[in-house]
Amino acid sequence: MMVLSFAAAAILVVIGLALVRAFLGPTIYDRVLAVNMVGTKTVLLICVIDILGGNSGFLDVALVYALINFIGVIAMLKFYADEGRGEDADLRPGHDMSGGESP
Amino acid sequence: MIIAMIGSLLVVVGSLCGVVGAIGLLRFPNFHARLHAAGVTDSLCAILVLTGLMCLASNGFIVVKLLIVLFFLLFSTPTASHVLTRTALNAGYRPPMRKPETGE
Numbered sequence: 001m002m003v004l005s006f007a008a009a010a011i012l013v014v015i016g017l018a019l020v021r022a023f024l025g026p027t028i029y030d031r032v033l034a035v036n037m038v039g040t041k042t043v044l045l046i047c048v049i050d051i052l053g054g055n056s057g058f059l060d061v062a063l064v065y066a067l068i069n070f071i072g073v074i075a076m077l078k079f080y081a082d083e084g085r086g087e088d089a090d091l092r093p094g095h096d097m098s099g100g101e102s103p
Numbered sequence: 104m105i106i107a108m109i110g111s112l113l114v115v116v117g118s119l120c121g122v123v124g125a126i127g128l129l130r131f132p133n134f135h136a137r138l139h140a141a142g143v144t145d146s147l148c149a150i151l152v153l154t155g156l157m158c159l160a161s162n163g164f165i166v167v168k169l170l171i172v173l174f175f176l177l178f179s180t181p182t183a184s185h186v187l188t189r190t191a192l193n194a195g196y197r198p199p200m201r202k203p204e205t206g207e
Contacts, residue, residue: 003111003114003115004114004159006115006118007114007115007117007118007152010118010119010121010122011118011121011152013122013125014121014122014124014125017122017125017126017128017129018125018128018129020129021128021129021137027134027191027196029134029187029190029191029194029196030134030137032187033128033134033137033138033141033187034128034141036141036183036184036187037124037125037128037141037145040145040149040176040180041121041148043149043172043176044121044148044149044152044153047152047153047156047169047172048114048152048156050165051156051159051160051165054161056164056165056168059165059168059169059172060168062172063168063171063172063175066172066175066176066179067175069179070179070182070183073183073186073187074183074186077186077187077190080190080194081190081193081194
């Protein structure tokens with residue numbers, strides 16, 4: 001069970017790094033990408049905790065969380081596709097987003 | 104016993120693969136590179152960790168549930184990446200490309 005504790009800690013580190021990107025992310029799409037990654041890794045974390053604790057009820061929670069995460073990402077992207085270009089006025093189309101390095 | 108060892112190895116490798124993907128998500132310079140890092144490692148991390156957990160599970164019912172979760176993640180994660188890329192492309196975010204040397 002040491003292995004599962006290590007896996008849970010590693011998945012928590014992944015969630016932390018993805019949250020840093022979600023706070024930093026210059027465009028709205030970076031934030032959606034990071035939030036999607038947090039959701040996927042949360043599903044894996046719930047599965048690991050299920051096997052670690054021997055409680056088989058958590059797998060249903062993981063399945064429902066995967067569904068809600070997918071629907072949430074699609075709904076957020078649909079909202080921003082209809083609404084415009086997101087919140088970042090500096091990074092509208094017409095500006096390049098090549099990260100500082102000019103071609 | 105040997106199945107438990109294989110499962111432990113798969114879980115550890117999958118976790119490290121997820122850490123690599125998160126470092127790529129944090130440190131790559133632009134959106135499309137970050138999308139590549141996250142999209143590739145999400146699927147591989149889910150496959151490895153859930154397969155390892157299937158090897159470690161105690162009865163067949165848990166294995167079936169983990170298989171359902173794995174199949175749903177295998178369908179939903181590439182679809183989410185595709186929708187994200189398509190939305191960003193429709194909003195005008197082209198991947199940065201180097202100009203060819205000969206032409207304009």
